[in-house]
Amino acid sequence: MSSESLRTFVAYVEDRPGVLNRIASLFRRRNYNIVSLNVGRTHEAGVSRMTFSVEADADMAHRIEANLYKLVNVLSVEDITDTPRVSRDLALIKVNVGPDRRAEVLQLCEVFRARAVDVGPQTLIVEITGAQEKIDGLVAVLTPFGIAEMVQTGRVAMTRGPIGQAADAQSRSRNETHTVFAA
Amino acid sequence: MAAPMKDLTEATLAQLNAREPRELTGSQILWETLVHQGVDVVFGYPGGAIMPAYDALPEYPIHHVLVRHEQGAAHMADGYARASGKVGVCIATSGPGATNLVTGIATAMMDSIPMVAITGQVPSSVIGTDAFQETDITGVTLPITKHTLMASRPEEIMQALKEAFYIANSGRPGPVLVDITKDAQQKKCLYAYDPSPVRLPGYRPGLHPLPREIERALEMIAQAERPIIFAGHGVMRANATGLLLEFVKRTGIPVASTLLGLGGFPATHPKNLGMMGMHGEAWVNRAIQESDLIIAIGMRFDDRVTGNLKTYAPHAKKIHIELDPAEINKNVKVDLALLGDAREILGLLVPPARQSKIDPWIQHIDALKGESSVLEIQHMPDNGQLFAAHVIFDLWKITQGKALVVTDVGQHQMWEAQYYKHDYPRRLITSGGLGTMGFALPAAIGAKFACPKEEVWVVAGDGGFQMTAAELSTIAQENIKINIAIINNGYLGMVRQWQEFFYNKRYVATPIKSPDFVKLAEAHDLVGLRATTRKEAGIAIEQARTNERTVVVDFRVAQEDSVYPMVPAGADLDAMIRRPAWQGTHNPIYETGEDE
Numbered sequence: 091m092s093s094e095s096l097r098t099f100v101a102y103v104e105d106r107p108g109v110l111n112r113i114a115s116l117f118r119r120r121n122y123n124i125v126s127l128n129v130g131r132t133h134e135a136g137v138s139r140m141t142f143s144v145e146a147d148a149d150m151a152h153r154i155e156a157n158l159y160k161l162v163n164v165l166s167v168e169d170i171t172d173t174p175r176v177s178r179d180l181a182l183i184k185v186n187v188g189p190d191r192r193a194e195v196l197q198l199c200e201v202f203r204a205r206a207v208d209v210g211p212q213t214l215i216v217e218i219t220g221a222q223e224k225i226d227g228l229v230a231v232l233t234p235f236g237i238a239e240m241v242q243t244g245r246v247a248m249t250r251g252p253i254g255q256a257a258d259a260q261s262r263s264r265n266e267t268h269t270v271f272a273a
Numbered sequence: 274m275a276a277p278m279k280d281l282t283e284a285t286l287a288q289l290n291a292r293e294p295r296e297l298t299g300s301q302i303l304w305e306t307l308v309h310q311g312v313d314v315v316f317g318y319p320g321g322a323i324m325p326a327y328d329a330l331p332e333y334p335i336h337h338v339l340v341r342h343e344q345g346a347a348h349m350a351d352g353y354a355r356a357s358g359k360v361g362v363c364i365a366t367s368g369p370g371a372t373n374l375v376t377g378i379a380t381a382m383m384d385s386i387p388m389v390a391i392t393g394q395v396p397s398s399v400i401g402t403d404a405f406q407e408t409d410i411t412g413v414t415l416p417i418t419k420h421t422l423m424a425s426r427p428e429e430i431m432q433a434l435k436e437a438f439y440i441a442n443s444g445r446p447g448p449v450l451v452d453i454t455k456d457a458q459q460k461k462c463l464y465a466y467d468p469s470p471v472r473l474p475g476y477r478p479g480l481h482p483l484p485r486e487i488e489r490a491l492e493m494i495a496q497a498e499r500p501i502i503f504a505g506h507g508v509m510r511a512n513a514t515g516l517l518l519e520f521v522k523r524t525g526i527p528v529a530s531t532l533l534g535l536g537g538f539p540a541t542h543p544k545n546l547g548m549m550g551m552h553g554e555a556w557v558n559r560a561i562q563e564s565d566l567i568i569a570i571g572m573r574f575d576d577r578v579t580g581n582l583k584t585y586a587p588h589a590k591k592i593h594i595e596l597d598p599a600e601i602n603k604n605v606k607v608d609l610a611l612l613g614d615a616r617e618i619l620g621l622l623v624p625p626a627r628q629s630k631i632d633p634w635i636q637h638i639d640a641l642k643g644e645s646s647v648l649e650i651q652h653m654p655d656n657g658q659l660f661a662a663h664v665i666f667d668l669w670k671i672t673q674g675k676a677l678v679v680t681d682v683g684q685h686q687m688w689e690a691q692y693y694k695h696d697y698p699r700r701l702i703t704s705g706g707l708g709t710m711g712f713a714l715p716a717a718i719g720a721k722f723a724c725p726k727e728e729v730w731v732v733a734g735d736g737g738f739q740m741t742a743a744e745l746s747t748i749a750q751e752n753i754k755i756n757i758a759i760i761n762n763g764y765l766g767m768v769r770q771w772q773e774f775f776y777n778k779r780y781v782a783t784p785i786k787s788p789d790f791v792k793l794a795e796a797h798d799l800v801g802l803r804a805t806t807r808k809e810a811g812i813a814i815e816q817a818r819t820n821e822r823t824v825v826v827d828f829r830v831a832q833e834d835s836v837y838p839m840v841p842a843g844a845d846l847d848a849m850i851r852r853p854a855w856q857g858t859h860n861p862i863y864e865t866g867e868d869e
Contacts (some may be wrong), residue, residue, distance in 0.1 A: 103475070104474070104475060107413070111412070111415070112415060115415050115416055115418075119416045149602050149606070152598075152601070152602065153601075153602065153603060156597070156598035156599035156601070157599045159477075159598065159599075160419075160597070160599055161475070162419075162440060162473055162475055162476045164474050164475050165474055166475075172322055172643045261669040
């Protein structure tokens with residue numbers, strides 16, 4: 091029995107009204123705690139892709155996957171926690187900074203590969219993409235300047251290498267993405 | 274049975290099979306699609322938002338049963354589905370009509386019953402405005418249905434209903450709700466029935482085990498010294514009862530059943546152990562705790578079956594034959610999961626199955642049985658009072674075990690499970706997962722419509738019966754024949770039993786006063802009888818069976834009897850409360866397995 095850790099899933103769902111509600115309702119009902127959730131459209135018409143992270147052990151992850159499959163509008167699910175992947179978060183941070191210390195902030199941003207995307211008389215909006223730790227790092231160094239607002243997307247993730255299991259439309263239609271419980 | 278199928282005139286048939294598109298209202302499309310799905314009876318209650326659909330009903334060969342409360346409609350559709358194996362259909366209006374279905378839908382969900390619930394909805398132009406009788410019923414029922422669908426245009430109705438029937442009755446069955454706005458029912462569109470199969474890209478109910486998994490299962494079975502088979506509801510749902518019998522014949526492995534699994538394996542078969550779990554027979558629970566292999570078929574290790582999970586079947590490896598992958602390792606961690614239809618999997622296991630060398634195990638279980646039987650007989654009070662056990666035992670004897678029994682929820686339900694020996698599948702209909710009081714009477718009405726020739730008996734407590742007793746009026750209006758045994762002990766018996774065991778005998782809110790059930794039956798133009806002794810009970814059962822009208826029998830049983838054995842909630846499965854010592858004379862009625 092493995093211990094609880096943050097597990098990352100990718101799910102393809104039909105782009106229809108109420109689908110997110112069904113998924114949220116399932117998580118609430120089964121008492122799964124979503125840490126992060128991101129939904130957006132894909133290049134395929136009528137198909138949305140979700141990335142979500144849940145605190146779960148391996149058994150629970152299997153059940154999350156199996157329960158998601160029970161939703162008619164869920165096309166495919168993959169637990170990519172143990173697969174090499176690229177994960178990104180995007181954050182916009184509005185810093186309280188006037189002309190006097192602006193350069194200082196911009197310098198810090200450079201270290202974190204963040205970009206200034208808006209400048210006001212007394213504010214600066216910084217955009218950063220990356221892993222959570224990187225975003226946390228930038229927030230830490232910007233905090234002394236005074237953070238006015240901050241917004242962060244949920245994590246998006248994609249497996250490295252060839253097309254991911256959940257993303258493969260052919261494999262989806264062949265029903266190969268169902269969890270197989272080994273002996 | 275006064276539920277005549279309306280004759281299909283040739284004109285109607287021709288119309289239904291027409292391939293040429295015709296201009297029909299959404300209401301007509303609704304009924305046409307139901308006819309194509311093989312529906313010939315629906316249970317419902319009209320109201321504003323569903324009136325267009327009702328207005329079109331007389332054109333179609335579908336019988337409508339007017340219920341007295343929509344909860345009854347859902348339970349009737351449920352009872353119909355359980356008795357027939359087909360999809361049951363209930364129909365209600367928006368708002369309160371729809372919310373009244375909720376308990377019945379949740380009941381069907383917990384027991385995996387194929388049901389389609391159709392609700393009217395306010396016109397699409399006013400959705401979201403808190404219009405009169407508007408309820409977001411697809412939202413309300415989302416967590417208690419397998420799926421919900423909404424149609425707000427007539428063009429969407431056929432597809433929604435086709436999907437609903439397909440989803441409800443495939444894979445692990447369950448209820449599907451279809452909400453249809455009033456304007457969708459009223460408007461017209463071009464329609465021709467599309468007979469092509471439903472395609473749902475995200476819905477793949479068919480799972481199949483891998484050959485190596487079947488091989489592994491056979492190895493585990495061959496190596497086991499103390500194996501036991503669990504027969505759940507899935508055995509019957511998959512029509513796998515014959516294959517299970519064959520598997521047991523080949524292997525000689527004994528079978529324990531869940532409540533909903535009763536009848537999936539013949540109760541009088543020598544290898545049958547009986548019901549497991551909270552009120553299972555002592556020897557069954559002991560055998561489970563001592564077993565070294567559990568082969569669980571179509572069951573979900575409910576907490577009423579396992580007791581304390583930490584100490585559950587500690588020596589047993591577990592093979593789980595299950596259709597729903599989400600059930601694997603949910604409560605009990607299993608060693609091997611065979612995902613798929615029980616019939617298909619048993620079909621793969623039967624041919625290579627060999628006789629297991631388990632004689633010492635069988636002898637050991639037989640010894641456990643003997644110990645338990647003797648104990649129960651000795652402990653049975655014999656004071657001239659009528660006991661529920663008497664009534665149900667005699668009902669079993671007199672009906673030769675062939676009746677279709679529909680129980681409510683509580684003590685009588687457990688006594689029925691213990692004393693009515695179900696040798697045939699689909700002959701016990703009971704609310705297992707949700708434990709819905711008030712289920713029995715309406716579910717029995719639905720079952721009678723599914724099986725008009727069967728002898729249908731309701732076994733209900735005085736409490737649960739009163740929850741839906743208004744459906745007596747439905748029975749009278751439909752002029753159907755069922756028999757109703759009220760196990761009347763003047764208490765909400767199961768709660769009283771828990772109060773006795775766990776709440777220091779403080780009988781809070783459990784004594785219940787009932788109407789005169791005989792007069793109540795008569796007020797509905799039905800027949801009422803009463804029995805207060807064992808002799809009278811037998812006579813009343815005979816009289817009820819031979820009467821052509823529906824008969825309500827008020828069995829006045831011992832007020833403070835309890836169901837034994839009992840595993841307290843969360844306790845170890847073999848930590849059973851046994852019937853307290855009794856010094857009286859032998860009474861063979863409290864017999865469980867050996868005695869005829």
